[in-house]
Every structure is written in C-alpha cells, then in structure tokens.
Amino acid sequence: MLQFIVLGLFAGSIYALASLGIVLTYKTTGVFNFAYGGIAMFCAYVFWQLRDGWGLDQWIAIPLLLLVIAPLLGLILELLFRLLSQQSAEVQIVVCLGVLAFFTTIVNLVFVRHPDDSVRNLSTVFSHGSFGLTSNVSVTWNEAGTFILAIVMGLGLYAMQRWTRLGTAMRAVVDNRDLAGLIAVNARTIGRAAWIISTVFAAVAGVLLSVQENLVTYVLPFLVIYSFAPAVFGRLTNLGLAFAGSLTLGLTINILQKYGSSGSLAKFETSLPYLALFVLLVVYGKRLTEVKSSLRATTSRAVADPWRGYVVGAVALILALVLGPQVFADSTVGALAQAMAYGVVAITVVVLTGWTGQISIAQMSFAGVGAFTTAHTVASLGALYFPLGVLFGILIAVPVSLLVGIPSLRLSGLFLALATMAFALVMDSIVFASASISGGLTGLDLTEAKLGPISFDTATSQYYLCAVALGVTGLFALWLRHGPVGRRLQMVRDSPNAAATLGASLTVTKLAVFAACAAIAAVGGALLAVTQQTVIPANFSFDTSLQLLLVVVIGGRTLISGAVIAAGFYVVRLLPVPATVNKYLPLGIALAVIAIAQEPDGIGRVMLNQFQKSAALLYRIGRRPRTPVAGRTSSPQAVRPSV
Amino acid sequence: MSEPLLTASGITVRFGGLVANDNIDLEVAPVGITGLIGPNGAGKTTLFNVLTGLNRPTSGSVAYDGQDISRWSPHRRARAGMSRTFQRLELFGGMTVRDNLLAAWEASIPGGVMGRRQSEGRQLVDEVIARLQLGAVAGRQTGELPTGIGRMVELGRALCTRPRLLLLDEPSSGLDAKETAHFKEILVEVTDPEQAVQSEDGRGAPAVLMVEHDVRLVMDVCRMITVLDFGKRIACGAPDEVRNDPAVIAAYLGEPAA
Numbered sequence: 001m002l003q004f005i006v007l008g009l010f011a012g013s014i015y016a017l018a019s020l021g022i023v024l025t026y027k028t029t030g031v032f033n034f035a036y037g038g039i040a041m042f043c044a045y046v047f048w049q050l051r052d053g054w055g056l057d058q059w060i061a062i063p064l065l066l067l068v069i070a071p072l073l074g075l076i077l078e079l080l081f082r083l084l085s086q087q088s089a090e091v092q093i094v095v096c097l098g099v100l101a102f103f104t105t106i107v108n109l110v111f112v113r114h115p116d117d118s119v120r121n122l123s124t125v126f127s128h129g130s131f132g133l134t135s136n137v138s139v140t141w142n143e144a145g146t147f148i149l150a151i152v153m154g155l156g157l158y159a160m161q162r163w164t165r166l167g168t169a170m171r172a173v174v175d176n177r178d179l180a181g182l183i184a185v186n187a188r189t190i191g192r193a194a195w196i197i198s199t200v201f202a203a204v205a206g207v208l209l210s211v212q213e214n215l216v217t218y219v220l221p222f223l224v225i226y227s228f229a230p231a232v233f234g235r236l237t238n239l240g241l242a243f244a245g246s247l248t249l250g251l252t253i254n255i256l257q258k259y260g261s262s263g264s265l266a267k268f269e270t271s272l273p274y275l276a277l278f279v280l281l282v283v284y285g286k287r288l289t290e291v292k293s294s295l296r297a298t299t300s301r302a303v304a305d306p307w308r309g310y311v312v313g314a315v316a317l318i319l320a321l322v323l324g325p326q327v328f329a330d331s332t333v334g335a336l337a338q339a340m341a342y343g344v345v346a347i348t349v350v351v352l353t354g355w356t357g358q359i360s361i362a363q364m365s366f367a368g369v370g371a372f373t374t375a376h377t378v379a380s381l382g383a384l385y386f387p388l389g390v391l392f393g394i395l396i397a398v399p400v401s402l403l404v405g406i407p408s409l410r411l412s413g414l415f416l417a418l419a420t421m422a423f424a425l426v427m428d429s430i431v432f433a434s435a436s437i438s439g440g441l442t443g444l445d446l447t448e449a450k451l452g453p454i455s456f457d458t459a460t461s462q463y464y465l466c467a468v469a470l471g472v473t474g475l476f477a478l479w480l481r482h483g484p485v486g487r488r489l490q491m492v493r494d495s496p497n498a499a500a501t502l503g504a505s506l507t508v509t510k511l512a513v514f515a516a517c518a519a520i521a522a523v524g525g526a527l528l529a530v531t532q533q534t535v536i537p538a539n540f541s542f543d544t545s546l547q548l549l550l551v552v553v554i555g556g557r558t559l560i561s562g563a564v565i566a567a568g569f570y571v572v573r574l575l576p577v578p579a580t581v582n583k584y585l586p587l588g589i590a591l592a593v594i595a596i597a598q599e600p601d602g603i604g605r606v607m608l609n610q611f612q613k614s615a616a617l618l619y620r621i622g623r624r625p626r627t628p629v630a631g632r633t634s635s636p637q638a639v640r641p642s643v
Numbered sequence: 644m645s646e647p648l649l650t651a652s653g654i655t656v657r658f659g660g661l662v663a664n665d666n667i668d669l670e671v672a673p674v675g676i677t678g679l680i681g682p683n684g685a686g687k688t689t690l691f692n693v694l695t696g697l698n699r700p701t702s703g704s705v706a707y708d709g710q711d712i713s714r715w716s717p718h719r720r721a722r723a724g725m726s727r728t729f730q731r732l733e734l735f736g737g738m739t740v741r742d743n744l745l746a747a748w749e750a751s752i753p754g755g756v757m758g759r760r761q762s763e764g765r766q767l768v769d770e771v772i773a774r775l776q777l778g779a780v781a782g783r784q785t786g787e788l789p790t791g792i793g794r795m796v797e798l799g800r801a802l803c804t805r806p807r808l809l810l811l812d813e814p815s816s817g818l819d820a821k822e823t824a825h826f827k828e829i830l831v832e833v834t835d836p837e838q839a840v841q842s843e844d845g846r847g848a849p850a851v852l853m854v855e856h857d858v859r860l861v862m863d864v865c866r867m868i869t870v871l872d873f874g875k876r877i878a879c880g881a882p883d884e885v886r887n888d889p890a891v892i893a894a895y896l897g898e899p900a901a
Contacts, residue, residue, distance in 0.1 A: 484758045487746040491735045498733035501695050502804055503721035504750035 002137045004258045005251060010143040012250020013150030014208050018227035019234070019242040020157060021201035027174050027237045028194040031081045032414055034096040034421075037224030038103030039077075039199060040206030041217065043070055045111045047207050048122055048215060058125060065207075066200050074199030078192050084598070089413050091597050093359050094553050098593030100221065101550055105586040108217055120215040125207065146208050153204065154243050157197070161239070166193055174237070225425065226273040228418065232280045249273060271429035278422040281415055282407040306482040313478065313560065317471035324467065325460040334459035335574035338531040340466035343567030344473050344524030346552050347560060348517035351477060353549065354557035354600060355486070356513050357493045359413050361545050362404070362420035365427040366518040367525030368540025369397045372437060374526040375444040375535045383448035383455070386530070393522040401518030402511065409510040416514075424542040432537035443536035446529045462531045469527055470567075473520060474560045489513065547586075550593045556602025565602070646709070648673040648808055648850050649694065649725075654703035656689050663689040664700070665874040670867075671808065676834060676851040678865035678882075680858060682894060685871040687854040688730060691812050694852070695727050696720050707808070721751060724807035728797040730816055730854075736786030740777055740796050743785055744768040744803045751804035768803060775799045775829055791822040795829070802833060802849075809834070809849040815857045827860055858895075862886065870894065 018036060026032050033039075046069055050061035077099070084092050112118050126145035130138045161167035173190045202224075209223055230249055234242030249272075256269050268275075325333050345367045352358045370393030377389030408419035432438045439445075449456045456462050480486055491499040492509050500506055529535045538544075548566065555565030569589070573582060596606050647670040656664040663686045671677045681687050692698035694705060696717035704713040712720055726747075735743050748764040749755030755764075772781050775795050780788060785796055794814055801809055814830070815823045836848040855861045861868060861882075868885045870878040872894040878885050885891055 484746075484749045484756050484761075487738065487742055487749060488756045490737055491746045491750065494735040494737055495733040497697060497717075498729065498735070498800075499750065500717035501697070501721050501725075501727050502747045502750040502800065503718050503726075503752075504756075505716070505718045509756075 001255075001258065002134065004254045006133065006137065006139050006143060007257075008251035008254035009147055009247060010250070011212070011254060012247035013147045014205050014212070015227040015230055015249055016150050016243045016246035017153060017201050017205040017208070018224050019231040019246050020154060020239055021198040021205070022227065022231045023234055023236055023239055023242045024157070024194050024201075025198045026231075028170055029078075029081065029085075029191045031092055031096065032236070032418070033198065034093065034417075035077075035099035035103060036202055036227075037221030038100040038107075039073065040202040040209065040224050041215075041220040042103045042107055042206070043073070043199075043203035044122065044206035044210040044215060044220065045107050047203070048120060048210070049111065052122070062125065065203055070200045070203040071196045074196035075192060077199065078195035080594070081195075082188065082191060087598055088357065090353065090357050090359055093414060093417050094353075094549070094597045095594055097361070097546060098550060098553075098590050098597060101546065101586065102590035102594065104217065104221055105590055109583070109587060111215075112217055118217055122207070122210040122215055124211045142211060149204070149208075153201065154239075158239060166190070170194065222425070225421070228422075229273045229277040229280060232277055232284070232418070235284065249276065267430050267433055271426050274422045274425040274429065278404075278419060278426065281419050281422070306478060309478045309560065310475065313471065313475050316564075317467065317475075320467045320471070321464065325463055330459050332575065333463045334531065335571050337459060337462040337466045338528065338574060339567040339571035340463075340470040341524055341527035341531050342548075342570040343470045343563050344466075344527060345521045346548060346555075346563035346566040347470075347473050347477055348521045348524070349549055349552040349566075350557055350560060350563050351489075351513060352517050353552065354559070354562070355481065355489045355493070356510060357413060358409070358510060358514065359417040359549070360420040360514070360517070361417060361542065361549060362424040362427070363517070363521045364525075364540045364545035364548055365424045365542070366397045366401065366521035367528060368427065368432060368537070369393055369400065370522030370525030371529035371535045371540060372432075372444065373522075374449075374529050375446040378446055378449060379444065383450045386449035386456075386526075387451060390523055390526045393526050394519045397518040397522035398515045401515045405511050405514040406507075409514060410507055420545075421542070424545050428537070428541050432540060438535070438537045441537070443534045445534055447533050449530045456530050466527050466531060469523070470564075473523075474563070478560055547589070550589050553597055554589065554592050554603050556600070556604055558600045559602065559604070561604070562602050565604070646673070647671055648708060649852070650706045651690070651694060652704055652706075654690060654693055654705070655701045656686070656693060656698060657701045662874050664693065664703075666703070667871065667874070667876050669694075669869055669876070671850055671852045672867060673807075673850050674836065674848070675866040676830075676853055676864050678861040678868040679852060679854045679871065680856075680861050680868060681871035684873075686874040687871055688812060690871070691727065691810060691854055695725060695810060718750075721804060722753075724805070724849075725810065726751075726801040726804045726806035726808070726849075727810035728794070728801055728812055728814060730813040732790065732793045732797060734785040734788075734793055734796060734800075736784070738785060739782050740785055740788070740799075741768060741772065741781045743796055743800050744771055747800040748803040748805075764803075767805070771799045771802050774833060775802075790817040791819075791825075794818060794822075794826060798826075798829070798833075806849045809851045811851060811853040811855075813854055813856055815855060815860055823857060823860060827864060831864055 018040065022033050022036055043065060047061060047065050050056045050064060051058055056064070080095070080099070081092065084095055124140075124142040124145075126141045128141065130140040131144075132138045159167075161170060169186075170190050170193070173187050205224065205227075206220070209220060213219060213223060226249065227246060230242050230245030233245030234240070253269055253272055256272070324336065328336065345363055348363050348366075349360070352360050352363075370390065373393040373396055374386065374389035377385055377392055381388070404419055404423045405416070408415040447457070451465075454461065456465050481489075488499075488504060488509055491502075491504060492506055496506055499509075525540065528539070532539065551566040551569040552562055554569070556562030569585075572585065592603065596603060599606050649669075649671040651667065651669040654664050654667045654669070655662070665686075667686070667690060669679070669690070679687055679690070689698060693700045693703075696712075696715055696719075700713075704711055706712065707720070707723065707725065712723070715723075735746060738746065745764055745768050748767055752760065752764075754760075772778055775798065777792070777795060777799060780792055785793065788796065794817070798811070798814065801811075811830075814826055818826060830851070834848050834851050853861065853865065865882060868878075868880065868882055869876060870885060870888070870891050872890075877890045877894060878888040880888070
C-alpha cells in the first residue's frame with residue numbers, strides 16, 4: 001500500500017505543477033491554457049535535445065531551459081493572447097487549441113525525424129538509485145526529488161503571491177482588473193509575469209513527466225490534460241485546492257492500481273481524470289467563477305443575402321452530382337465521398353461555433369457514436385437496416401449530448417469546451433477503446449449498406465449519397481439561418497441578457513442546437529462509416545475533433561462554405577499528394593488558425609480583404625498625380641515656374 | 644386605485660460587503676408610468692435586474708399579477724408580459740432593425756422559433772416601426788446606429804413582445820435634449836390606452852416602470868415616483884409630493900434634511 005502512496009504522491013506532484021500553472025494564467029489573464037500539454041511536451045523535448053542530444057551538462061541545460069527558453073516562450077504566448085484580449089472568448093479558445101496543435105506538430109517535425117524517435121527515454125535529472133523507506137518499500141531519488149520540488153515550487157508560488165509586491169499586484173488584478181489599473185498596477189506586467197511563471201512550471205512538469213513516462217509524442221499532452229481536473233477542482237482560481245486536488249488524483253489513480261488493473265478497471269483508471277473533470281464541471285455548475293478578462297463579444301456581421309447562398313449551393317450540388325464520378329478516377333471519387341461525409345460533420349461545427357458561439361471539441365465523438373451504432377446495426381440485422389442504424393445513432397447521440405450540454409451550457413463557452421474535451425477523451429479511453437463496441441484497433445466492418453433498393457457498395461454510389469447529404473444539410477442549415485431559428489441563435493449570441501428578457505430561454509436554445517448538432521454529426525459519422533467501410537476508433541478520436549474544429553475555423557466558421565473548405569483539407573490527406581504536403585499540412589493548419597482565428601469568415605475573407613487592399617493600393621499608385629512631395633525641391637517637377 | 648401590477652417587497656441585494664438594495668418596497672400601477680429615480684449608485688439598475696430576474700435578491704420577493712415570481716427565470720417573466728430595455732444598449736448588433744423587432748416578437752410567443760404565425764408578427768413589427776418612426780432605418784444593421792435611434796429600437800423591441808409591463812432603464816441617457824423630447828413624445832403616445840399599439844389578443848397599453856436620471860422627464864410623465872438613495876427607498880408618491888419632499892431635496896442637493 002505504502003508503495004502505491006509513494007507513486008501516487010509522485011504522480012500527483014507533477015499534476016500539481018501543471019495545474020498551478022494553468023490556474024495562474026487563468027486567474028490573472030482570463031485565458032484557460034488548453035495548450036499547456038503541448039508546451040510542456042515541447043519543453044521536455046528541448047531539454048532532451050540540449051542535454052542528451054547535444055550533450056550539454058545538465059547544470060547548463062536546466063538553467064538554459066528554465067531561465068531563458070521557457071520565459072521567452074511565456075513572453076511570446078503573453079504577447080499572442082494580449083493581442084487577442086479584445087476578441088471574443090471563442091477566438092481565444094480556438095487560438096489556444098491552435099497553439100496546442102502547433103506544439104504537438106512542431107515536436108513531431110523537429111524532434112521526431114524517424115519513426116523510432118517517437119518513443120525516447122529521458123533519464124532523471126536527480127541522482128539515480130533509491131533509498132528504502134521501510135524494509136520493503138523503496139523510493140527512487142527521482143520520486144523523492146519530484147515530490148520535494150513540487151512542494152517547494154508550490155510554496156514558492158504561494159509565498160510570492162502572499163508577500164511580494166508582484167504577488168499583491170497580481171491579487172489586485174484578479175480582484176478587479178479595472179480598479180487595479182487605476183491604482184497604477186500594470187496589468188500587462190502582471191500578465192507577463194503570470195505567463196512566464198506558468199510556462200516555467202510547464203517546462204518543469206514536462207521534464208518530470210517525461211522522465212516517468214518517456215518522451216512519447218502521442219501520450220504527453222494527454223497526461224497534462226490530467227491536471228485540468230484538479231485545476232477545475234480549485235475552481236480555476238484557488239492554487240491551494242488545485243494542489244491538493246492534484247495529489248488526491250495521483251493517489252486515487254495509483255491506489256486503484258493496487259486493486260488490480262485489468263479489463264474495464266484499467267480503462268477506468270486511464271479515464272478517471274477526464275471523468276473527474278466532467279463530474280466536477282457538473283457538480284460545480286454555476287459556482288465556477290469566470291474570470292472576465294476584458295472580453296467583449298464581437299458583434300457578428302450581418303448575414304449576407306441568402307439567395308446567393310442558395311444558388312451557389314444548389315449549383316455546386318448539381319455540378320458535383322453530374323460531373324463528379326465522370327471526371328475523377330474511382331479512387332478520387334471514393335476520397336471525395338469520404339470528404340463530403342466529413343463535411344456534414346463540419347457543418348455542425350459551423351452551426352455551433354460560428355453561429356452560436358459555442359465550442360465543441362467532441363463532434364467527431366458524436367460522429368463515432370453514429371458510425372459504430374450503424375456498423376453494429378447493419379452487422380446484426382443486415383444491409384437493408386442501414387437507415388435504422390442511422391436512426392439508432394441519432395437516438396443515442398442526442399441523449400448523450402444533453403448529458404454533456406446540460407451542466408456546461410449554463411456557463412460560458414469555456415466550460416462547454418472543457419466538458420466536450422473531457423467527453424471526447426472519455427469516449428476514446430472507455431467507449432471506443434472497448435473491443436465489444438468498436439472492434440478494437442482494427443475496427444468494425446461495414447461493407448454493405450442499402451437504402452431501400454439502392455446499394456452503396458461502390459465508390460460512385462457512396463459519392464452520390466454523400467453529395468446529396470452534404471448538399472441537403474448545407475442548404476437546410478442555410479435556410480434555418482435566415483429564419484426564426486437563425487434570429488434566435490444570433491440574439492442569444494449578440495446579447496444573452498436582452499434575449500432572456502425578451503422571452504428566449506438561453507439554456508433551451510443552446511441545448512437544442514447542441515443536441516441537433518450531435519444528431520447531424522451522428523448522421524455524418526454513419527456516412528463516414530459507409531464510405532470508409534471499416535470503422536476505426538482512431539478516426540473518431542479527440543484529435544480528429546480538434547483537427548475538425550481547426551480546419552473549419554480556417555475555412556470560415558460562420559459559413560457553410562467553410563465546412564466545404566474543411567472537407568477539402570480532409571480530401572488532401574486521402575489523395576496521392578507529395579509527402580511533404582502531408583508532412584507540413586498539420587503545422588500549416590495550426591499556424592493558419594493562430595493567424596486568422598479573429599476572422600469569423602475564415603481564409604476566404606482574409607484573402608479577399610488582402611486582395612482588396614492590394615487592389616486599392618495599386619489603384620492609388622496608378623492614379624497618384626506626379627506632384628512632388630513637399631520639401632523635396634530637388635525633384636525636377638518642382639521647378640515649375642509659378643504664374 | 645386598483646391592485647398594483649407589480650409589487651416588490653423587502654428587496655435586499657448584497658454584493659460582498661456592499662448593500663446595493665436595502666429592504667426596498669416598490670409598487671407599479673397597472674396603468675400609466677411609474678418613475679424610479681435616485682442619484683448615481685442609488686441601486687436603481689440593481690433593482691431593475693432583480694425585477695427582471697437577471698439578479699437574484701439576497702432576500703425579498705417580487706409579485707407580478709398576483710403571482711410570486713421571485714424564482715422565475717428572466718425568459719419566463721418575459722413570457723408573462725414583462726419586457727425591458729437596457730441603460731447600456733443591448734441591441735442584436737448583427738441584425739437589422741426589423742430583424743431585432745421580429746426576433747423579439749418570436750421570442751415572446753410559444754413556438755416563435757418554429758416560425759409560427761409569422762404574418763401576425765410581421766404585421767405587428769410593421770406597426771411598431773411606423774409608430775416609432777423607424778421606417779427610414781428599418782433595413783439598417785443596429786450595430787451601426789447612433790444611440791438615439793438605438794434607444795428607440797430597444798423600445799420598439801420591447802413593444803413587439805406585447806408587454807403588460809414595460810421596464811425602461813434610463814431611456815434618456817446618452818440622448819440630447821431634442822432626442823429626449825422625441826422619446827418622451829413617443830413614450831407617452833404608446834402608453835396611452837387610446838393610442839397604444841393593439842395586438843390581436845387585445846393587450847392594450849403597457850404599464851411602465853421607468854428608471855430615469857432626467858428628473859424633469861420623470862416629473863412630466865409619471866403618475867407615481869419612487870426615490871432611492873444609497874440603496875434605500877427615501878420617498879414615494881405623486882410628482883408634486885416627491886418634488887417637495889425634504890429627504891429627496893437633500894439627496895439631490897446634498898443639504899441636510901430640514
């Protein structure tokens with residue numbers, strides 16, 4: 001037992017460092033750092049490169065990391081989020097997720113050049129070896145060192161907040177940003193300090209975690225997400241509670257391990273932190289304090305004339321139907337069919353994020369619900385029951401979405417983002433990981449699907465199915481947007497208070513949209529299943545939901561065409577494009593999101609604006625009269641005789 | 644005088660150590676305009692938020708039309724016929740003026756979001772636009788309108804819910820003298836039972852509770868006035884009584900009460 005307590009305290013103290021860092025930036029700047037895991041992992045790899053890669057002495061590498069690189073990173077992040085401080089919360093969350101994607105891809109590009117590199121060992125920074133605590137319980141110096149370091153850093157942070165001028169100023173900013181400004185506390189300095197400290201904590205947590213778990217690119221960010229639960233336990237503002245929560249979490253996981261870790265219990269252990277995060281959001285509900293940074297909701301742009309949308313959409317659909325299978329090769333037709341199924345799911349992101357201002361990082365999980373339910377139905381009842389399978393998928397997805405949405409939709413966008421994140425990770429680690437549901441890593445087969453007499457067993461038939469589904473969903477969404485439903489969404493988004501006092505229930509509105517989007521995502525998932533023919537859990541993971549959100553943001557989150565552009569990104573991965581494209585595409589996506597998240601209409605609008613700007617510039621240059629600039633009398637035109 | 648439409652009793656709101664409302668009683672008559680005045684920081688907007696359900700009082704209760712609505716959500720109160728405007732404009736900036744009004748009407752009726760009875764809604768919206776002289780800006784996006792017109796749009800939006808009780812939070816703030824006079828004229832008109840916007844279900848002119856800074860405006864249009872100062876009710880009565888009340892004079896002019 002004691003051995004498990006030791007392990008638990010060790011793991012808990014790493015979570016503690018991470019959760020302290022997350023709480024610190026949230027309460028001083030109002031930014032919840034979703035990218036924390038990515039930052040921690042990046043710092044761990046940098047440390048590996050410095051010490052193990054280039055062979056620097058550890059006592060040079062550590063100060064270099066903690067005193068130079070991490071603070072620099074913190075400053076860059078502070079600058080990024082300060083530039084966004086006038087934007088709506090949803091932009092901040094999206095950019096943060098973009099930063100997460102950036103760090104995870106950059107690590108893969110820079111440090112993992114070879115498949116063998118994806119798992120590396122990182123030896124401890126403390127001395128090797130161990131000492132005996134009792135006759136049969138031994139503690140490694142690494143574990144002891146980690147625990148002591150966490151306590152020291154935690155206490156240090158506490159003391160800094162309590163007794164230094166910077167700490168007092170920080171507390172003033174937390175209390176009231178505007179008042180603090182009046183008494184000459186510079187919120188910018190405070191924000192910088194918070195980001196620097198937080199990033200240093202991330203670096204320490206990343207290194208310590210990597211020593212324990214090795215440098216594994218696809219594990220580390222998720223382990224840091226473990227610390228989201230304790231951060232929420234501290235209501236995102238209380239450092240002490242976050243610390244205590246982290247230790248409790250570490251202890252609970254490791255003590256559970258004592259009582260056997262096989263079968264479903266093992267899955268429960270891995271998903272415990274996500275479940276805890278979810279349960280905490282439910283239990284705390286409205287008592288969670290929301291730190292308002294100087295966020296104001298960006299006024300949404302007027303909705304463009306619907307007829308153009310209808311016409312463009314209808315023409316595109318007809319062209320796609322008539323030309324598609326004739327023009328493209330069979331493999332391309334199959335890829336396009338998949339992409340269009342993906343586009344159906346992407347439309348739900350447009351409706352949720354662009355039109356309602358809610359961020360869901362679980363749309364692919366809902367799609368997965370649809371996909372697996374359909375696959376099971378067809379497998380047990382036959383291909384003719386494909387529509388019934390889709391219906392079952394909807395019937396499961398909707399109640400599940402209510403379960404996720406009810407607690408978090410009463411709060412601001414951040415908490416829905418957190419709840420959906422927790423939900424997606426729980427789905428990954430419990431539901432989709434269960435072989436009886438998902439068929440394990442190899443997935444389930446869905447080779448036949450029929451809608452009445454029509455069989456969808458060829459790429460062409462699937463293409464028609466998905467094109468019609470995407471077209472109909474898109475036009476239907478567009479039609480809704482220009483009617484009472486669209487007005488309701490926009491009023492809830494533009495001014496929740498006014499909407500409520502005019503008779504619109506905010507919770508019911510948001511919940512209805514969320515449930516409808518889950519249902520449509522489930523349909524999209526069923527279509528993906530039909531086109532992919534093998535339903536694999538990895539295609540519906542948290543990662544894919546995150547990617548989906550990012551590409552929709554690039555395409556334009558307020559536009560149906562944004563969903564179509566998102567589908568375009570999807571098709572690139574399936575086509576035989578040069579390897580470099582696929583290699584750098586994720587990085588490009590991450591960077592593009594960070595750069596253009598402020599523009600709700602996405603990359604199309606950005607490019608149009610740029611084009612107009614340069615066109616206007618060219619026009620002005622062309623029209624500029626050849627008169628001299630004042631003061632430059634040497635110019636020949638200036639020597640005109642004045643009459 | 645008939646039963647009051649809205650009765651707030653013993654409303655107390657504390658924010659931490661600050662007592663924003665201290666045991667306030669307030670009654671709003673079912674017809675005519677009732678005023679709520681008081682110097683800055685007197686707790687007027689807080690009381691308004693309590694009445695419309697945006698804030699929960701620390702203690703006290705609100706009764707509307709004979710029912711205790713203290714625990715009702717804002718939208719339920721709105722559905723029951725309470726509608727308000729905001730001191731800091733809360734327009735739906737991405738929508739046109741017409742859509743603002745239409746959205747309000749849809750929000751106020753059951754099934755509005757499903758697009759039921761659209762023609763009835765459009766008719767009401769057209770009438771309100773005409774009455775409030777908003778025809779020239781009906782197609783403009785509200786985000787780009789000046790405050791004066793914005794106030795009028797908020798009034799129109801509230802009227803489109805066919806309210807029985809209209810709560811106006813500082814309708815003249817940010818308006819110049821001319822705009823205020825115009826607003827007053829329109830307000831008197833739409834709350835006059837003879838000239839009110841009629842809807843098919845026969846709801847006539849709404850009763851009004853108006854928080855206002857402009858004391859002259861309040862004195863002109865209100866039948867009853869309640870005065871707050873430092874979170875407490877210091878006077879309540881007809882304009883003439885209130886005007887001569889020593890406590891009110893002291894609160895506004897800072898002289899000790901005689």
